[in-house]
Amino acid sequence: SLVGENIAKYNSYPRLVGETGGKDFIFAHKSADVEALTSALVLGSFEYQGQKCSAASRAYIPASLWSEVKPRLEKAVAAIKMGDVCDFTNLMNAVIDRKSFDNIKSYVDYAKSSPDAEVIIGGGCDDSIGFFVEPTVILAKTPTFKTMVEEIFGPVMSVLKFDSEDEVINKANATDYGLSTTIWTTNLARAHRVAARIEVGIT
Numbered sequence: 001s002l003v004g005e006n007i008a009k010y011n012s013y014p015r016l017v018g019e020t021g022g023k024d025f026i027f028a029h030k031s032a033d034v035e036a037l038t039s040a041l042v043l044g045s046f047e048y049q050g051q052k053c054s055a056a057s058r059a060y061i062p063a064s065l066w067s068e069v070k071p072r073l074e075k076a077v078a079a080i081k082m083g084d085v086c087d088f089t090n091l092m093n094a095v096i097d098r099k100s101f102d103n104i105k106s107y108v109d110y111a112k113s114s115p116d117a118e119v120i121i122g123g124g125c126d127d128s129i130g131f132f133v134e135p136t137v138i139l140a141k142t143p144t145f146k147t148m149v150e151e152i153f154g155p156v157m158s159v160l161k162f163d164s165e166d167e168v169i170n171k172a173n174a175t176d177y178g179l180s181t182t183i184w185t186t187n188l189a190r191a192h193r194v195a196a197r198i199e200v201g202i203t
Contacts, residue, residue, distance in 0.1 A: 022052075022179040023151055025172060026059040027194060029165070029185035034065065037184045038072040044182070045157040046080060046135040049095050054180055056157065058148050060168050063161040070120070077121050077135050094130035095154055101131035104154035107147055111138045116145050117158075143171035165194075173199040 003014055026044060028037050044056030061069055083090040095101050105125040111117040118141075122134035138158045140148050147158040162168035172178070180202035183191045195203045 022054060022153075023058065023149070023175055023177055024054060024056050024180045024200075025178060026056050026061075027169075027172065027181055027183050027198065028059070028061045028065060028069075029183070029187060029190055029194070030062045030064055031186045031190070032065065032184040033186060034068045034072060037061075037065075038069060038076055040182060040184060041069075041073055041157060042076045042080070042135075046077075046092055046155045049092055049133070050155040050157075051096060051100070051153055055153075056182070057152060058172075058175075059157060059159045060162055060172055061159055062165075063163050066159075066161050073137065074121055077137065080135055082132060082134070092135060092155065094132050096131075098127070098131060100154065101125065101127055101133065104133050104152055104156060107150075107152050107154075107156060108133070108136055108138075111145075111147055114145070116141045117147065122155075143168070143174070149175045169194065169197050173197075 003016065026037075026040055041056070041059060048055065050057065080092055081090045082092040085093040095104060108119065108123050108125060111119050112123060118139045120137050120139045122136035124134040126132045133155050136156045138147050138156065140158050140160050143160055145158065147156060148160060160168070178200040181198055181200045183194050183203065185191050
């Protein structure tokens with residue numbers, strides 16, 4: 001509104017950049033290549049400590065696929081190196097500041113104490129030297145669990161297992177916003193059908 005109030009004072013219209021929430025998600029079909037899906041979960045969620053608008057922060061995975069995905073995900077996350085940004089072998093570094101650290105930690109703590117979720121990977125937070133949050137995976141038991149629908153902007157991935165694809169697409173769309181999604185399947189026709197129903201900016 002301040003820009004509008006002062007518009008007469010500018011020589012040209014001011015250039016504005018607006019940053020919106022992401023709450024991007026990964027949608028897996030039962031035909032998905034499990035290794036490729038695991039890589040997408042890890043890199044999509046934890047690169048840049050999850051602090052970018054395009055970071056994946058929720059995933060919908062068929063219950064029939066989860067038993068294959070979970071052990072691979074545990075192994076891949078365990079291999080992630082964290083540390084000083086000057087060491088290029090570290091995939092993850094500290095989050096940006098105290099405010100961000102406290103906010104992310106509050107979500108992790110909430111999930112740890114809730115009967116509607118389980119922290120299955122990571123969950124550690126250490127501010128003794130820098131603001132480090134472990135890559136964290138939360139298994140949500142309801143599609144409206146806090147970490148499934150609210151922007152966290154950190155290295156936290158929330159997973160929901162599903163049986164009914166139609167139902168879970170509706171649940172994914174019910175979140176207030178979604179910047180982008182990726183669909184993981186080896187069935188191109190299926191990918192097109194799902195993409196046509198998902199309400200995000202970029203698929």
